[in-house]
Amino acid sequence: MFKLDDISLIQFRNYSHARFSFSRNVTGFCGKNGSGKTNLLDAIYYMCFTKSYFGKTDMQNAQQGKQGFRLDGQVTLKDKCHQIACVLRENGKKEFGVNNENYTRFAAHIGKFPCVMIAPDDVAIITQASEERRKFIDYTISQLDATYLQTLIDYNKLLQQRNSLLKQLADTGKIDENLMEVISAQLVAAGNFIYARRSQFLEEFIPVVLNLYYSIAGNEEKLTITYQSHLKSNDFKNILLKNKAKDIALQRTTQGIHRDDLELGLEDCPFKTTASQGQRKCLLFALKLAEFEVLLQHKGFPPLLLLDDIFEKLDETRMKNLLFKVCIENKGQVFITDTHCSRLKEALEQLQVAHEIIAL
Known part of the structure; x- marks a missing residue:
């Protein structure tokens, strides 16, 4: 089993300092546009890929007016805990490591903690x-x-x-x-x-x-x-x-x-x-x-699954089919964003899946 236990963000996008812990396999992030839902998903993705999903440069990920950022996370993989840390220094130098050992090549991290993101702009594929x-x-x-x-x-x-x-x-x-x-x-x-x-x-x-x-x-x-x-x-x-x-x-x-x-x-x-x-x-x-x-x-274990604004442009039947796939058949950890807390809560309750919803 691969699970993200917690993540902290310092000066990352719109987050000055925030920490989130996750106790359920399905977690929803809800809030208005601009509240930081997608930024939080991207921070999770960053921990797995050493970079932003949306093509932003490292400096563009720093909070406006700041010169650097820090991401820390604890993951559990096959019953072992791992600490992932990323620091972007004020001079633009980035350090990325696991369990206090920094990589000399960031590419060496890819695939160790697999992740799949689905976002609206992915229709470009x-x-x-x-x-x-x-x-x-x-x-x-x-x-x-x-x-x-x-x-x-x-x-x-x-x-x-x-x-x-x-x-x-x-x-x-x-x-x-x-x-x-x-x-x-x-x-x-x-x-x-x-x-x-x-x-x-x-x-x-x-x-x-x-x-x-x-x-x-x-x-x-x-x-x-x-x-x-x-x-x-x-x-x-x-x-x-x-x-x-x-x-x-x-x-x-x-x-x-x-x-x-x-x-x-x-x-x-x-x-x-x-x-x-x-x-x-x-x-x-x-x-x-x-x-x-x-x-x-x-x-041999499911990757993290990150779903950003998936409720747009899908009818109710297709949405139910999708949520059944990702929340019932999938035994891994799923993170979902939505602008409407009630819609997200109702959809997950109808599936009778154990979940938590974090309002941002």
């Missing part, structure tokens, strides 16, 4: 460009496989280096061909590893998403999810050679695993242009709950 779907896939696999995360970090650095050489060639007409060859070879090796790992993961992941979608939506709409990659039909080394002239002209590496995508379809049409808002929400929840289930299967 479905409606926006491929980068959002790649990021979602990468964050999930990174919680399962530290080697994948490090290889992904290496790939992105190599991609930047190759693109810089391409720009240099376009600007000056000169390039270090030996260096380009070395960087391209390393890029190919890293890209091949990432493609193989993504393919393996998605073979397991996609059927879980489809089953969850049908369960939440309550019907049998024909949903399709297909992994698209340039590496499916060609060797990565050949791809780079074939596109070299194009890459030079555009000053960037035009093909590779950094362009991978999940193609989403509904009744043989593109999902993003066909689906209703309710269907988009159902697919979003299916993707995120599939992430939860795969993490549970591989870790």
